[in-house]
Amino acid sequence: MQFLAPTFAEVTTRHTLPPGGADPPSRYVPHDAVHAAAHYLCDNGARTxxxxxALFVYNRSTAYxxxxxxQADTYRAAATGARSGTWPAEQATLPDPTGTGGRLTPRMHTLYQALAATGATSGGATCWDAHLHNPTSDHxxxxxCDIFFDADDPIDVSRGWQTANWLTTAQPAYGIDYLIW
Incomplete structure (x- = not known):
């Protein structure tokens, strides 16, 4: 997310950003920039x-x-394909390779192995977790699985984008239900 300093200041003056970012909020911290952008888009039409x-206010380019x-349509189509019911339900029967002591479904285990083979998990990963704070979690x-990239390292962020794009195109082969990036 990119923000001009005056626009970011105006948004953060009107809206309180959730905890987890910089104090004071910074347009250079992804947490703050993304939440501020969400407020900005909602204030300019997305809410209705x-x-x-809303996007045109953010960037006054019809092409943008x-x-x-x-791109949103592409992501939506990929997610819709995964939820179409073509993939059978699976039980978590294989050991979690990230060492949590939990188990993964065979499909998740295969996807994790493919990600590891590309080096996508080199920044760290975790899969199974009880997620007591989120009872609807798939963990x-x-x-x-969650894989980690260093938001302060432009090379690692680029690697994260490459991985997100790979996951989007790999959705049909692996039955990826959704991607949070």
Whole structure:
């Protein structure tokens, strides 16, 4: 997320950002920039369903707006394909390779191995977790993994984007239900 300093200051004056970012908020900290952008988009039309108008306020380029909306459609189509019911349900039967002591489904285990083979897990990863704070999480079911990238390292962020793009295109082969990046 990119923000001009005056715009970021105006948004953070009107909205309190959730804990976890810089104190005071910084447009250079991804946590703060993403939350401020969400407020900014909501303030400019997204809250009422006019995402095109909100994106145009963010970047006054029709080509930019079209590109963002097309990318969103691509992500939505990939997620819809995974949820179409073509993948059978699986039980978590294989040991979690990240050492949590939990178990993963065979499909998640295979995806994790593919990510490890590309080096995507070199910054750290965790899969199974009881997630007592989030009862709807897929982690306790062995159907989710988190992989880590250093937000302060531009090379690592680039690697993260490459991995996110790979996961998006690999969705049909691995039955990826969703991606949080």
């Amino acid at each position: 369903g006019d995402l095109r108008a 707006v079209d590109q963002v909306l097309a 306790p079911l062995g159907r989710a």
